[in-house]
Amino acid sequence: xxxxxxxxxxxxxxxxxxxxxxxxxxxxxxxxxxxxxxxxxxxxxxxxxxxxxxxxxxxxxxxxxxxxxxxxxxxxxxxxxxxxxxxxxxxxxxxxxxxxxxxxxxxxxxxxxxxxxxxxxxxxxxxxxxxxxxxxxxxxxxxxxxxxxxxxxxxxxxxxxxxxxxxxxxxxxxxxxxxxxxxxxxxxxxxxxxxxxxxxxxxxxxxxxxxxxxxxxxxxxxxxxxxxxxxxxxxxxxxxxxxxxxxxxxxxxxxxx
Amino acid sequence: xxxxxxxxxxxxxxxxxxxxxxxxxxxxxxxxxxxxxxxxxxxxxxxxxxxxxxxxxxxxxxxxxxxxxxxxxxxxxxxxxxxxxxxxxxxxxxxxxxxxxxxxxxxxxxxxxxxxxxxxxxxxxxxxxxxxxxxxxxxxxxxxxxxxxxxxxxxxxxxxxxxxxxxxxxxxxxxxxxxxxxxxxxxxxxxxxxxxxxxxxxxxxxxxxxxxxxx
Numbered sequence: 001x002x003x004x005x006x007x008x009x010x011x012x013x014x015x016x017x018x019x020x021x022x023x024x025x026x027x028x029x030x031x032x033x034x035x036x037x038x039x040x041x042x043x044x045x046x047x048x049x050x051x052x053x054x055x056x057x058x059x060x061x062x063x064x065x066x067x068x069x070x071x072x073x074x075x076x077x078x079x080x081x082x083x084x085x086x087x088x089x090x091x092x093x094x095x096x097x098x099x100x101x102x103x104x105x106x107x108x109x110x111x112x113x114x115x116x117x118x119x120x121x122x123x124x125x126x127x128x129x130x131x132x133x134x135x136x137x138x139x140x141x142x143x144x145x146x147x148x149x150x151x152x153x154x155x156x157x158x159x160x161x162x163x164x165x166x167x168x169x170x171x172x173x174x175x176x177x178x179x180x181x182x183x184x185x186x187x188x189x190x191x192x193x194x195x196x197x198x199x200x201x202x203x204x205x206x207x208x209x210x211x212x213x214x215x216x217x218x219x220x221x222x223x224x225x226x227x228x229x230x231x232x233x234x235x236x237x238x239x240x241x242x243x244x245x246x247x248x249x250x251x252x253x254x255x256x257x
Numbered sequence: 258x259x260x261x262x263x264x265x266x267x268x269x270x271x272x273x274x275x276x277x278x279x280x281x282x283x284x285x286x287x288x289x290x291x292x293x294x295x296x297x298x299x300x301x302x303x304x305x306x307x308x309x310x311x312x313x314x315x316x317x318x319x320x321x322x323x324x325x326x327x328x329x330x331x332x333x334x335x336x337x338x339x340x341x342x343x344x345x346x347x348x349x350x351x352x353x354x355x356x357x358x359x360x361x362x363x364x365x366x367x368x369x370x371x372x373x374x375x376x377x378x379x380x381x382x383x384x385x386x387x388x389x390x391x392x393x394x395x396x397x398x399x400x401x402x403x404x405x406x407x408x409x410x411x412x413x414x415x416x417x418x419x420x421x422x423x424x425x426x427x428x429x430x431x432x433x434x435x436x437x438x439x440x441x442x443x444x445x446x447x448x449x450x451x452x453x454x455x456x457x458x459x460x461x462x463x464x465x466x467x468x469x470x471x472x
Contacts, residue, residue, distance in 0.1 A: 083390045145390040150370075153395050156362040163324050163355030163422070164415065167347070174369060181372045182391075189375040250326055250343065 052126055061120035065103070068129050072099040075137040083141050089245040089254075090144060090238075097140060097238025102132045105230040113222055131202070131223060132230040139183045139231035140238050146182035147239060150175045151246065155253055168243075168251055176239060183235055187228055277302050277420060277451035278323060282332035285315075285322050293318040295332065298469050300453045302419075305446040307462050308455045310471030316455035317358060319471070320424050323453070324350055336420070354415030354445075358424040358455075360404045364396035367407055405434045412441055421445045421452045427461060439464045 016038065023031050055067055076095035080087045085094075106129040110119035119125070151158060154175070161171035202223060206216040248254055278300040285293045293315030300306040308316050321327050322334060325346020334341040336349045357363075375391075399407065408426060415421070423442065427435040435458070443464060446452045454461055462468055 142390055146393065149393045153393055154362070154365050156357060156359050157366050159326070160355065160357050160363055160366060162326075163350065163353065163357065164411065165351035165353060165418070174365065178370055178393075181370065185372055185375045250328065252326060 052122075055122045055126050059122060061125075064120065064122045064125045064129075067126070068103060068106075068133070069099055071130070071133055072096075072102065075133060079137055079141045083145055085141070085145055085148065086245075090148075090242055093241035093245060094140060094144060094238045096241050097234045097236070098133060098136055100237045101136050101140075101230045101232075101234030102129050105226050105233060106132055109222060109226045113226075128223070128226075132227050135227035136231040136234040139186060140234045142186055143179040143183045143235040144238055144242065147175050147179035147242075148246070150178040151253055158253070162251055168247070171251075172243075179235060179239060180232075183231060187231070191224070191228075277337055278453060279335045280319065280322075280332070281334075283322065283329050283334050284331040285318050285327050286330040287327060291330075292327065293322075293471075296471070297332075300451050300467075302451050303446055303449050304466040305442055305452040305454065305464060307465035307468045308453065308471060309457055309462055309468060312457075314471040316471060317424055320422050320453065320455055323422060324353065324355065349420075352418050353420045353422055354412055354418050356408050356411060356421075356423040356426045358428065360407060360426070361398040361400075361429050362396075363407060364399055364403075367399065367403060368396075399429075401430050401434050404429050405438060408438055409441065412445060419450055421450055423452070423454045423456075425456050425458075426454060427456065427458055432460075435460055 019034065020031065023034055051067075055064060073091075073095040076091050076098060077087065079085075080091050080094055106125070107119070109128060110116055110124060114124075116124055151172075157174065158171050161174075162168070200220060203216055203220045206219055207213065211219065246254060278298070280296045280298040283293070283296045284291060285296070296315060296319055298306075298308065298319070308319055310316055318327060322329060323336075323341070325341060325343060328343070329341070336345075336352075339345060339349075341349065408423075412421070421442065426438055426442070430438060439461060442452050442454065446466070454465070456462065
């Protein structure tokens with residue numbers, strides 16, 4: 001970091017004077033909370049950037065893939081814990097689903113759609129898969145949560161279907177449907193809201209990177225479609241892997257825990 | 258109507274018909290906890306067999322075991338002469354029509370969940386915030402008419418099957434609907450099917466060709 005950059009950062013941080021001034025006048029008690037939030041955000045941002053810097057420096061495809069694996073696991077742990085899923089049972093299936101869905105769609109975008117000369121270059125691989133992973137995690141958690149909740153609420157329906165001769169996969173079909181419905185309605189809501197109130201941040205980022213508006217449009221469109229595809233694939237793989245964790249060998253739903 | 262008290266190790270002896278379902282000294286246990294001990298019963302084609310007994314005597318356990326939902330620790334259970342195992346139960350269930358005890362909780366079987374609406378996340382598809390999840394409200398319980406309609410539909414859908422299993426099918430029904438459902442079950446038996454009903458209600462017991470009392 002050069003001296004010039006430090007000066008510019010300080011100049012930028014001076015903008016914090018507006019919110020700080022507002023809080024000083026109207027709600028001084030919140031000043032410390034605001035300060036903690038700003039520091040915390042800065043530290044997290046710096047840590048993320050340091051990690052990306054290391055990945056760029058190493059420039060090894062397997063390190064990038066290992067990073068994606070670790071990020072999938074971390075996302076699955078945090079998300080399942082925060083949303084009240086069964087972390088012990090569902091963490092690994094969710095992590096594996098996120099990893100598989102993100103990696104497959106990411107590779108397809110990098111190799112077939114965009115296509116890049118060095119597709120596994122971390123300059124492309126890391127931000128692209130991070131974007132897919134973020135969206136897939138959000139949607140997969142909503143889907144799995146809907147699935148587990150529906151199974152617990154309507155366990156009788158599952159048993160009714162099994163008792164009437166349906167195979168396991170046929171008997172869980174109404175619940176799988178609910179999982180994909182949860183994903184679909186949220187995806188539709190997000191897509192409908194896009195660029196409605198403000199310009200999408202992703203588009204802004206690409207434009208800031210120097211892309212022409214038409215190129216930014218194409219790349220944003222492809223990434224959004226890729227994110228939706230990755231979320232569907234991640235949810236499907238997660239549900240498939242979660243099956244053995246949720247049911248015992250007699251097809252009985254295991255106790256929560 | 259014949260009533261036979263089934264005691265440990267004894268099998269009720271009835272008229273000669275094809276023995277579709279048989280429990281022979283079957284002890285059912287899950288995780289070391291015995292749910293029912295030494296159950297014995299034979300149910301035949303073309304008959305309505307009623308399993309009755311006090312609460313906790315193992316009526317539901319018996320039916321659930323028959324469908325392969327619970328393991329047989331000792332003794333055996335056979336369907337059409339074939340031994341019931343965890344693996345074979347899948348094939349046997351394709352020949353069964355099942356009316357569970359809590360039919361009133363099957364609202365979503367009659368009315369599948371419809372796609373709702375969601376509010377967009379703050380930053381749309383590029384957000385990295387922790388996901389929010391919504392809580393699914395339990396479905397309203399079915400009324401007596403709806404329970405009867407579902408039972409009727411289920412029996413109709415399973416018209417080609419050979420075994421009908423019903424667990425307290427009339428528990429939530431009015432006397433009139435009870436009579437109509439029992440007539441349907443009698444009709445299934447007349448069509449040559451094995452009908453096995455678990456119930457404590459006297460109307461059901463009165464309609465049975467044979468009654469097994471669990472103790």
